[in-house]
Amino acid sequence: xxxxxxxxxxxxxxxxxxxxxxxxxxxxxxxxxxxxxxxxxxxxxxxxxxxxxxxxxxxxxxxxxxxxxxxxxxxxxxxxxxxxxxxxxxxxxxxxxxxxxxxxxxxxxxxxxxxxxxxxxxxxxxxxxxxxxxxxxxxxxxxxxxxxxxxxxxxxxxxxxxxxxxxxxxxxxxxxxxxxxxxxxxxxxxxxxxxxxxxxxxxxxxxxxxxxxxxxxxxxxxxxxxxxxxxxxxxxxxxxxxxxxxxxxxxxxxx
Numbered sequence: 001x002x003x004x005x006x007x008x009x010x011x012x013x014x015x016x017x018x019x020x021x022x023x024x025x026x027x028x029x030x031x032x033x034x035x036x037x038x039x040x041x042x043x044x045x046x047x048x049x050x051x052x053x054x055x056x057x058x059x060x061x062x063x064x065x066x067x068x069x070x071x072x073x074x075x076x077x078x079x080x081x082x083x084x085x086x087x088x089x090x091x092x093x094x095x096x097x098x099x100x101x102x103x104x105x106x107x108x109x110x111x112x113x114x115x116x117x118x119x120x121x122x123x124x125x126x127x128x129x130x131x132x133x134x135x136x137x138x139x140x141x142x143x144x145x146x147x148x149x150x151x152x153x154x155x156x157x158x159x160x161x162x163x164x165x166x167x168x169x170x171x172x173x174x175x176x177x178x179x180x181x182x183x184x185x186x187x188x189x190x191x192x193x194x195x196x197x198x199x200x201x202x203x204x205x206x207x208x209x210x211x212x213x214x215x216x217x218x219x220x221x222x223x224x225x226x227x228x229x230x231x232x233x234x235x236x237x238x239x240x241x242x243x244x245x246x247x248x249x250x251x252x253x254x255x
Contacts, residue, residue, distance in 0.1 A: 027053070027054035028051050028052065028053060028054060029051070029052055029053075029054055029056075029094065029095060029096035029097075029098075030049065030050070030051055030096055030097065031049075031050045031051075031052055031061065031094055031096075031097075031098045031099075031100060032047065032048070032049055032050075032097075032098070032099045032100065033047070033048040033049075033050060033061070033065070033100045033101075033102065034046060034047055034099065034100070034101045034102070034161065035047075035048070035101075035102050035103070036101065036102070036103040036104075036159055036160075036161050036231065036233065037103060037104050037159055037233040037235070037244050037246075038075070038104060038244045038246075039072065039075065039079065039102050039103060039104060042069060042071040042072055042075065043065075043069050043072065048065075050064070052064075052094060055093065056093075056094050057090060057091055057092060057093055057094060058081060058083060058088055058089070058090050058091070058092045058093075058094060058100065059090030059091060060094075061094060061100065062076075062081070062090060065102075072102070075104070078104055078105060078246070078250070079102055079103070079104065080102070080103050080104065080105060080231075080250060080251060081100065081101070081102055082100070082101040082103075082161070082164055082231075083098060083099070083100055083101075084098060084099055085099070085101070085163055085164040085167055086164075087251050101161055101164065101231070103161060103231050103233070104233065104244065104246045105246045105247040105248060105249055105250055111170075111173050111185060111186040111187065111188075112125065112128040112129070112185075112186075112187035112188070112189065113166055113169040113170055113173060113186070113187070113188050113189075114166060114169075114188075114189055114190075115160050115162050115165050115166060115189075115190050115191075115192055115232070116189060116190070116191055116192070117191065117192055117193045118191070119191070119199070119200070120189060120191050120199075120200040120201075120202075120203050121200075121203075122139065122141045122200065122203050125139070125187045125189050125203040125204075125205050126139055126187075126203075126205045128185070128187045128205065129184065129185035129186065129187050129205045129206065129207040130185075130207060131184060131185065131207070133184070133209060134184050134185075134207045134208070134209065135208075135209055135210050135211070136207065136208050136209070136210055136211040136213070136215050137205055137206070137207045137215065138205070138206050138207075138211075138215040138216045138218070138219040139203065139204060139205040139206075139219065140202075140203070140204040140205075140219050140220075140222070140223050141200055141202070141203050142200070142201045142202040142203075142223070143198060143199065143200055143201060144156050144195045144196065144197050144198060144199050144201055145197065146197045148236055148245075151236070151238055151240055152238045152239055152240070153197065153236050153237070153238045154197070154237050154238050154239065155194055155195060155196050155197065155237050156194070156195045156201070156234050156235065156236060156237070157193070157194050157195075157234065157235040157237065158190070158191065158192040158193060158195060158201065158232060158233070158234050158235075159192060159232070159233050159234075159235070160190065160192045160230075160231060160232040160233075161231040161232075162192075164231050165190070165230050165231055165232055168229045168230040168231065169188045169226070169230055171229065172188070172221075172222055172225040172226065172229065172230070173186045173188070173222075175221075175225065176206070176214075176218045176221055176222060176225075179214070179217075179218070179221070180208075180213065180214025180215075180217060180218045182208055182209065182213040182214060183206060183207070183208050183213070183214055183215065183218055184207040184208050184209065185205075185206070185207045186205075186206050186218070186222070187203070187204065187205040187206075188202075188203075188204050188222055188226065189202065189203050189204075190202045190226070190230070190232055192232070201234075202223070202226070204219055204222045204223055204226075205219070206218045206219045206222065227247055227249075228247070228249040228251070229249075229251050233245070233246065
């Protein structure tokens, strides 16, 4: 938290390099804004720093961004907002040091939940959920294909809000355990960066003592939930150009 006295200028440390005239005594706060996927491209930066008046809300900051970047306002109806790595509504009051993230709908404990840039091994992820008392493992492996809705695909670029992604994977795992209490272990590993056709993008493995204790159902639930609430996106790149692939699910502030 800072305080400004008298009449002066404050520089907003962002790509706009604007100077703002301030009068009187004003308490102010610093807020970091992170943008992902096509919103990052629209703003021309993945990280912005903003100085706001004390008591400003998330909605106040969004209106400021929409003025500076009109294309963000055009995309507002399909923009998800997170505050300190949790979905948030515009009326939330901001505080000094807060982190705000803007992103489009996602494309899709002892548990192994992570985001990585390294190549994935399905066998390695499956081994992570095997225990001596385990008799059943259900797994899902998602790979990069060479065609999407009739368009040729040369490669994919995956991007994630990594800090929040792992937290939402943990949420999905907790939901799975609530629905299927006899699950043993859960593994969800997503690769990001550039992936070529045929490479593994995601591996999910779920284990239980017996096959009828929810491992099949939980594995399907995990990939569906991953595509709903975990902030990971993909850009399809091919001979006809590139396009971000976005989902339709817009999580509520408390999702």
